[in-house]
Amino acid sequence: MTAAPPAPRTRPEDGQQLTSVRERLWAAVIDGDEYAAVEVIRAGLDSGLDEETVLLDVIGGVQRRVGVEWAADRISVAQEHAATAINERAVAALLGHDRPSAPRPVGRVTVTCVDGEWHALPARLVAEVLRLRGWQVDYLGAQTPTPHLIAHVHRTNPAAVLLSSSLPTRLPTAHAAITACQAVGVPVMVGGAAFGPGGRYARRLGADRWAPDARAAAADLEAGASHPQTPAVRQAVDDLPHLADQEYTMVVRSRPQLVKQTLVDLEERFPAMASYDDAQRERTAEDLAHIVDFLAAALYVDDAELFANFLTWTADILTARKVPAHSLVLGLDVLGRQLRDFPRASSLLEQGAAALAAHRPSAPAPAHGSEA
Template sequence: MTTTTPHRSHGDEAIQQRVDELWEAVLATDEYSATDVVLRALKEGVAPEGVLLDVIAKVQGRVGEEWAANRLSVAQEHAATAINERVVAALGLHSATRGVPTRGRITVACPDGEWHALPARLLAEVLKLRGWHVDYLGAQVPAPHLIAHLHRTDADAIALSSSIATRLPTAHAAITACQAVGVPVLVGGAAFGTDGRYARLLGADAWAPDARAAADRLARRPLSRPQPDHQQIDDLPHLADQEYTMVARNRSALVRTVFSGLEDAFPAMRSYSDLQREHTAEDLSHIVEFLATALYMGDEDLFTGFLTWTAGILSARGVPEQSLPPALDILARELKDFPRATRIIERGTHALTLVHRTTAGTPV
């Protein structure tokens, strides 16, 4: 049995034309034109899976890129995503078959706190097209609810999707809980790293870089069921020092302290508008949250990567990235008794220095 959906060959140029048309419809928040684009692609011979992954997913990727470059507002990004979700639903209804699924049963969900559900929805639709019985649970599913569902359905596997790395601790809880009841876990999404490193660290049974690869992996052979007494012993031994727990529990207090101290350390902040101050508080919250996640995973690169990405986002929005090092200095002073945290913050500060020298044209 082949692992890909048979479809009539369709040229890259024609696919790109549909991508451009869908982009224009999404940009105009025109749900009806967007739906018409994908249904026309089907009529022209593009396989439903191709429309999902080569058209809709590409447009959604561009939505994220345009938001990061400050060419789309948050509201526009949300509206575009909502239209893409409705287009996926329309395509799913149009392509639905009334036959009995020929393969097993898969649950598709996002871990608690993960609200980016479109990648999971795309995977769910692809698996349906491949002949699976799919239970799609959507975004932000707490582990207890997930386990209750698995007890009722006797799924062959669960596919967990997460885009934001700060959801890795809750993803870990979900992975462990599912395996404890004998259900294997396939994970995917940007949160798990471009090479799946965090999937391996958290003990997932399989990882896939995208929906097509995930469907192919499930088609090749069944995931082995974990033993009912499956446990991950000392899988993250560094958590014994409690630094993650302390930083995570005190995030709000840390944000307030850094925000207050930043007005003295970064005088330009005194002239910020209320909206700018609100955004600054949000950025500080994200910084502390990523620090906590880096402590959980024992991976300094997770924090430094987020900081350099944030510097690029701030630059695109005309916000001076020089505000980041003073904030990190204050945070380091607050966490001076936490050796892993201070080391990670030092690495982050050094990474920002390298970014600043590169953008300024200064030899590194």
């Protein structure tokens, strides 16, 4: 009888080594030193950390921390952007490290971001993990227009499309991409913070699968490759019947007017705005536009929690930046007056205001950063 191979042991020093490498990469990233970051990655690989661990637990872990630090106003937007660029460079350095010849591909998949989604690093990490596990991956990057995605799918005939999005405001676009891929017979796996806790919006939008992170995505694909199934024929039915009330469409179409009028009305209700300079007025208009965008997304999926979570997160962001969060409630009230003839939108605004009233500001979590 052949003896079974011994089970791998997790040694305390393995965790210590991982923590050490991650902290050194964080130091390099926050200093804006891409050369040091590359050296950290190479040293981590030379010390025995495997490539998947470096991708997800070192680079991915540092990127999540970048989001947390930005949300808490401990690093600037410029530092956040620079850190993301350096982490992208670290991924490239890992891929350039000495590695064995690639095995015969398990299958071919496409990994991409929803059109309008610029947070591409989570999708990049998924793509590289799948490559490490033997998949041929077509990585299309950020903001892939759905028609271009479908043209690529027709040309390559992948086993699946993996679609990433971090921002819930991209859910309507994600829905269009999911439906288009399925219409040509290709299943869709989705991932990212946009799809909500436990992938609740993934199911609502009809995705074939949802993965909470890169490892889960790889495991799901591997299981499908081992036990292939005939794709279910999707029925041509309206899967979001609440959209028949046209509230989502009307809010999206009237977005510029809603933001402009709310800004005007706020000036009357909030006298301090009279002293705002042009930059402050522009930031206020951007904040109002985000509120309208998230309201539209909540209308699309018919979920008050999506809008309420955005508002409480925004309150934490404002508090971290020493901006009075009560201005949010005033903004909701002014916006609600314009949307008083829209029952679902009015209800979302009321529930959002109630969530803000019950909320106790805390250190904000990042709005994105999921691996898949």
